[in-house]
Structures are given as C-alpha cells and as structure tokens.
Amino acid sequence: MTSSVMRSGRHVSPWLALAGFGVAVAAAALIGGLGVAGTASEYQSLDRPSWAPPSWLFGPVWTALYAMIAVSGWLVWRRTGWSPALNWYAVQLVLNAIWTPIFFGAGQYGLALMDIVVLWVLIGVTVGKFRPVSKVAAGLLLPYWAWVSFATALNTAIWLAN
Numbered sequence: 001m002t003s004s005v006m007r008s009g010r011h012v013s014p015w016l017a018l019a020g021f022g023v024a025v026a027a028a029a030l031i032g033g034l035g036v037a038g039t040a041s042e043y044q045s046l047d048r049p050s051w052a053p054p055s056w057l058f059g060p061v062w063t064a065l066y067a068m069i070a071v072s073g074w075l076v077w078r079r080t081g082w083s084p085a086l087n088w089y090a091v092q093l094v095l096n097a098i099w100t101p102i103f104f105g106a107g108q109y110g111l112a113l114m115d116i117v118v119l120w121v122l123i124g125v126t127v128g129k130f131r132p133v134s135k136v137a138a139g140l141l142l143p144y145w146a147w148v149s150f151a152t153a154l155n156t157a158i159w160l161a162n
Helices: 014-036 040-043 055-080 085-105 109-130 135-162
Strands: 006-007 010-012
Touching: 006 085, 010 014, 014 085, 040 055, 055 085, 055 135, 085 109, 109 135
Parallel strands: none
Antiparallel strands: 006 010
C-alpha cells in the first residue's frame, strides 16, 4: 500500500489520506473534548439512571470508536475518492462533534437529544452507503452506532430526570 492513489487528477498517498481522516476525526473529538473540559463533576451531579456508566469510561470508548470511524472513512475513500457516501460521513461527524458542547457546554439536554437522534439516523445512512463500497468500512461503524444507541437512551433518561 505504498503506492499513491489517483484522486481529482492528483496522486495522493494512502497514508496521507489516512492521516487526513485521522485529523478530521480528531477535530471532532477535540471539539467534544473542549465541550467536556471540567464537566466530570457536572456529569456526577446529574440525576442519572442506575445503568449510566462512570465518567472515566467515556474516554477509552470514544478513543477506540474514533479510530474505527477514521479507518472506515478512509477505506471508502480508497475505493471511491470523495463520494456522496463520504458526504453523509462528514455530516454525521459534525453532529457528533457538536453534541457534547450542546449537552455539557450549554446544558441543553433536549436539544442534545434532537442532535443525537439525527446523528443516530445519519450513522445508519452512512452504514448503508458504505456497505456496497466496503463491508469492512460499514462494519467498523457498527460499534459506533451501538454506542450512540446507548448514548441516546442515556441522553433521554438524563433529559427526563433533569
């Protein structure tokens, strides 16, 4: 995989493209991270359901998920270049990035719920668009979709309780 891939009339190194997807996902994570800076105590103070995970669990889970999200997008790009499937990918990544600032930064649990529901739908659309291109890429998004399903239930419970 050392050869470059022709994209838009230019040769692009696959490793450079992977780094680009990593940077995009890291930017989403950074926006979310800035939204949660110093909010562990806020999370602890919320009326949460008994099945809510401890705050320390979110970092490791999201780190693994973001790595899979980046590789997933890259695998599709390798086969199609920038395609309509990757437009869906980009939009869901933006919704992912803004959920944390809405939930924690603004304390808008209902608005965050609307964001995460749309995010959940767009992850599903992205999986559907990725599957014909790369089953592996689609499969890499399934743990993310499952975690966002859980996070949607948690967001709902917190919104109703607070």
